[in-house]
Amino acid sequence: MSDFNTLSISRGRIPVTHGSLLQFPDDPIACMKMLRREHGDLAVLEQDGQRLVFVFSPELNHQVLSDTQVFHSRFFAVRGSRNSAQRRVTAGLLSQNGAEHRETRRLLKDVFSKRVLPDYHQTICHLTDDLLSRWSLGSVRDLNSDMVHFMLRMTSALLFGLDDAHFALQLGEMIDRWVHRNHEVGIGALVSGPQFNQKYEELLQMADELEASVQQMFNMHRSRNHDRPNILSLLFQAQGSEQQLTDEHLTGHATLLFAAAHLTTAHTFCWTLFLLAQHPAVCARLHEELNQHISGEVPTLQELEKVTYLDWVIRESMRVMPASAYSQRITAESAQLGSLRLPPGTPVVFSQYMTHHREDIYSEPHRFQPERWASIAPSAYEYLPFGAGPRMCIGAPLAMAEIRAALAMMLKNYHFQIQPNCVVNGQVISTMLSPTTTIPARLISPDEIPVTVSVNGSIHDLMTLPDAAQPAVERRAA
Numbered sequence: 001m002s003d004f005n006t007l008s009i010s011r012g013r014i015p016v017t018h019g020s021l022l023q024f025p026d027d028p029i030a031c032m033k034m035l036r037r038e039h040g041d042l043a044v045l046e047q048d049g050q051r052l053v054f055v056f057s058p059e060l061n062h063q064v065l066s067d068t069q070v071f072h073s074r075f076f077a078v079r080g081s082r083n084s085a086q087r088r089v090t091a092g093l094l095s096q097n098g099a100e101h102r103e104t105r106r107l108l109k110d111v112f113s114k115r116v117l118p119d120y121h122q123t124i125c126h127l128t129d130d131l132l133s134r135w136s137l138g139s140v141r142d143l144n145s146d147m148v149h150f151m152l153r154m155t156s157a158l159l160f161g162l163d164d165a166h167f168a169l170q171l172g173e174m175i176d177r178w179v180h181r182n183h184e185v186g187i188g189a190l191v192s193g194p195q196f197n198q199k200y201e202e203l204l205q206m207a208d209e210l211e212a213s214v215q216q217m218f219n220m221h222r223s224r225n226h227d228r229p230n231i232l233s234l235l236f237q238a239q240g241s242e243q244q245l246t247d248e249h250l251t252g253h254a255t256l257l258f259a260a261a262h263l264t265t266a267h268t269f270c271w272t273l274f275l276l277a278q279h280p281a282v283c284a285r286l287h288e289e290l291n292q293h294i295s296g297e298v299p300t301l302q303e304l305e306k307v308t309y310l311d312w313v314i315r316e317s318m319r320v321m322p323a324s325a326y327s328q329r330i331t332a333e334s335a336q337l338g339s340l341r342l343p344p345g346t347p348v349v350f351s352q353y354m355t356h357h358r359e360d361i362y363s364e365p366h367r368f369q370p371e372r373w374a375s376i377a378p379s380a381y382e383y384l385p386f387g388a389g390p391r392m393c394i395g396a397p398l399a400m401a402e403i404r405a406a407l408a409m410m411l412k413n414y415h416f417q418i419q420p421n422c423v424v425n426g427q428v429i430s431t432m433l434s435p436t437t438t439i440p441a442r443l444i445s446p447d448e449i450p451v452t453v454s455v456n457g458s459i460h461d462l463m464t465l466p467d468a469a470q471p472a473v474e475r476r477a478a
């Protein structure tokens with residue numbers, strides 16, 4: 001039962017639910033499901049005259065994501081005053097619109113292009129190998145924290161050339177706390193209250209510290225020779241020819257890139273490993289494919305081009321449990337959206353999770369079924385784990401290169417047996433569908449196929465898992 005009262009007004013029926021706006025950040029997916037149930041593809045949540053608009057269909061996704069003149073990005077609701085550190089660290093791509101946004105995309109295009117990806121392959125494989133050297137057969141690992149730490153190191157190395165794991169961890173954690181606090185205070189911009197004033201002061205303080213750390217990282221980077229390619233080296237090189245790339249600009253770009261890159265990828269790894277472990281037939285088929293096409297411990301780029309089933313597994317994992325569960329825009333001018341006339345300044349939410357779970361696009365949408373990709377080709381607005389349109393994730397090719405190579409290496413060495421009856425919770429935090437519990441898995445030989453076990457927790461509200469095998473003991477692969 002929903003706590004919201006529904007108010008429908010005829011004349012095109014305005015699809016409004018009156019209720020606390022805070023229910024959206026408290027549980028975005030439950031709130032969006034309720035709104036879609038009550039209103040269909042376009043819905044409004046309203047409190048005291050303030051409105052949040054939601055779109056759930058591919059057609060409306062298309063309009064909101066492609067019309068960048070009307071629908072602006074305002075990821076960081078709190079920009080701070082003109083000369084504040086908060087203003088500078090929030091100055092990256094996600095805060096930019098119009099010509100400024102197009103110009104930055106142009107500047108960053110080369111460092112993320114498919115052409116340079118082979119240069120990063122060695123670093124990806126080296127760090128995955130390092131992770132594998134710290135795992136051992138029979139030990140129980142927490143997939144959630146292992147993948148977060150793995151991606152902190154990977155992202156620091158690929159973006160900043162950092163091999164100082166301790167500093168990377170500190171900087172990564174600082175960025176995570178700051179992003180989270182932005183999100184909390186951003187909600188306060190909609191719903192005011194004394195608790196947000198205190199958080200606002202803390203946010204500004206965190207931005208000061210973060211800016212100092214990013215600049216310290218720039219200094220460390222400049223004082224060293226880098227034998228492995230990394231994105232910051234390329235951006236420093238570009239400073240020679242691009243006047244817009246001052247250190248102040250780079251502070252905003254570097255902060256945003258790190259924030260956008262590491263948890264999204266870590267959560268994608270974590271959900272994919274969990275789903276594979278709970279779907280033995282998928283795991284067995286993938287094992288066969290990897291054995292057939294990847295000869296050594298470290299896959300070559302040519303070998304990775306042949307592993308189609310691995311691609312289906314990743315695509316399907318990002319469909320059913322998309323690391324980016326929703327995002328938002330704000331209208332820069334008045335606009336017609338479906339039956340609604342929106343005034344300027346209206347926030348509009350679109351959701352990967354809601355789109356990917358539509359029955360009219362995907363049969364049995366809540367189930368993990370990689371085989372479906374043999375026969376479906378959804379449009380860019382029906383399947384959008386990396387967003388779509390002119391603001392589509394600039395790091396998507398890099399993220400896919402990391403995920404494909406590292407998963408192939410992990411699965412050539414180990415399979416993962418989820419511990420029976422553990423609690424697996426997933427929750428949207430700062431727009432990301434994050435695992436919020438440990439996900440304990442025992443490392444087993446890749447020649448053993450894991451069995452599906454019974455698990456508890458909110459994962460069951462997010463997707464449908466197969467029934468647990470009885471009894472929960474391992475069996476050898478045929």
Ligand code: HEM
Pocket residue numbers: 073093094105159256257260261262264265268322323324327328384385386387388390391392393394395396398399
């Ligand atoms: C699995 C990993 C990733 C996922 C699921 C993901 C998802 C997304 C999504 C959905 C958007 C669009 C947001 C919107 O339209 O409001 C986005 C934008 C962005 N992503 Fe990613 N991302 C991932 C990895 C990365 C990586 C590795 C980087 C950089 C190294 C990165 C950098 C960015 C940037 C800079 C933007 C803003 C683009 C713009 O506004 O023009 N992301 N990402």
